[in-house]
Amino acid sequence: MVLDEQGMQDYGRRLGRLLGPGSILALIGDLGVGKTFLTAAVAEGLGVTEPVISPTFTIIREYESGRIPLYHFDVYRIDDPGEMDALGCDEYFYGGGLTVVEWADKIAESLPPQTIVVEIGYGEKETERIVRGPRLDACKERDARARKDRG
Numbered sequence: 001m002v003l004d005e006q007g008m009q010d011y012g013r014r015l016g017r018l019l020g021p022g023s024i025l026a027l028i029g030d031l032g033v034g035k036t037f038l039t040a041a042v043a044e045g046l047g048v049t050e051p052v053i054s055p056t057f058t059i060i061r062e063y064e065s066g067r068i069p070l071y072h073f074d075v076y077r078i079d080d081p082g083e084m085d086a087l088g089c090d091e092y093f094y095g096g097g098l099t100v101v102e103w104a105d106k107i108a109e110s111l112p113p114q115t116i117v118v119e120i121g122y123g124e125k126e127t128e129r130i131v132r133g134p135r136l137d138a139c140k141e142r143d144a145r146a147r148k149d150r151g
C-alpha cells in the first residue's frame with residue numbers, strides 16, 4: 001500500500017490497538033523512511049502517553065503507560081546477534097508487552113517465527129511511503145494463534 005503520513009499514522013494506531021502481549025513487530029526500511037514515525041503511532045494505539053523517542057543510542061526504550069508495555073528497539077548499531085542475547089532480548093520478545101524492532105533485518109536470526117514483518121520503502125512523492133505488511137485482520141489471527149500456542 002502507498003501511505004502518506006496520515007495513512008501511516010492510522011495504520012500504526014490500528015496495529016497498536018489490535019496487537020497483544022508477546023507480539024513482535026519487525027520494521028525494515030532505509031534511513032529516515034518512517035520506522036520511528038510508525039512506532040510512535042503504534043504507541044498511540046496502545047495508549048502510551050509519553051512521546052516516543054528514537055532509541056538509536058540506547059538500543060531499547062520501554063514505555064509502560066499504555067494498555068501493555070511497549071519495548072522499542074533500534075538495532076542499527078548491533079553488529080552481531082550475540083549483542084542481542086546480551087541485552088536479554090528474549091525476555092522482551094516473550095514478555096508481556098509488544099516489541100517493535102527498527103532495523104530488524106540486522107537481527108533476523110534472533111527474531112521468533114511469529115514476528116510480524118513490515119517493510120517500508122520510499123514512494124514517488126516526498127510524503128509517500130510504500131508499506132508491505134500483512135493485512136491487519138491476518139495479523140490479529142496470527143497473534144491470537146501464537147498466544148494460544150504458548151498457552
Ligand SMILES: Nc1ncnc2c1ncn2[C@@H]1O[C@H](COP(=O)(O)OP(=O)(O)OP(=O)(O)O)[C@@H](O)[C@H]1O
Nearest residue numbers: 003004005008031032033034035036037127128129
Ligand atoms: N508517509 C510517511 N510515513 C512516515 N513518515 C513520513 C511520511 N512522509 C514523510 N515522513 C517523514 O519521514 C520522517 C521519518 O523519520 P523516522 O525517524 O520515523 O525514520 P526512521 O526510519 O525511524 O529513521 P532511522 O533509520 O534514522 O531510524 C519523519 O520526519 C516523517 O515526518
Ligand SMILES: [Mg+2]
Nearest residue numbers: 035036054102
Ligand atoms: Mg528510527
